[in-house]
Amino acid sequence: MAFESDKTMFEIYREKDFNKKFKVVYYTELTEHNKEFEINAALNGETVFSGFLKDLRKEDGKAVIRILLKDMNSSERALSRDEIKNKLDEYLA
Numbered sequence: 001m002a003f004e005s006d007k008t009m010f011e012i013y014r015e016k017d018f019n020k021k022f023k024v025v026y027y028t029e030l031t032e033h034n035k036e037f038e039i040n041a042a043l044n045g046e047t048v049f050s051g052f053l054k055d056l057r058k059e060d061g062k063a064v065i066r067i068l069l070k071d072m073n074s075s076e077r078a079l080s081r082d083e084i085k086n087k088l089d090e091y092l093a
Contacts, residue, residue: 006054006055006056006093007028007052007053007054007055007093008026008027008028008029008052008053008055008058009026009027009028009050009051009052010024010025010026010027010050010051010052010053010065011024011025011027011042011047011049011050012024012047012048012049012050012065012068012069012084013025013042013045013046013047013048014045014046014048014078015041015044015045016044016045016046017044020076021073022048022068022069022072022073022078023041023042023045023069024065024069025038025039025041025042026062027039048072048078048079048081048084049081049084049085051085051088051092051093052092052093053088053091053092053093054091054092054093057090057091058091060091061088061091061092064087064088064091065088068084068087068088
């Protein structure tokens, strides 16, 4: 049985400085070891999209996000929020 809390919070962002790469952070998977660094990196970037992945489909959703990041980084262009939402819709909580 899936519960409302069975979801993973994530954010796709673009670095503002350095190489302006698109990246993702999965907030609910951070540990004490990497939490501060990852949150600061996302805060220093520009949010492209954020949401929650259903834990039951999380790995499939992450695979789609990897493809989205690869495409955006190779074209150096962010997809619109609607384009990202359409590609992730079945995985979003």
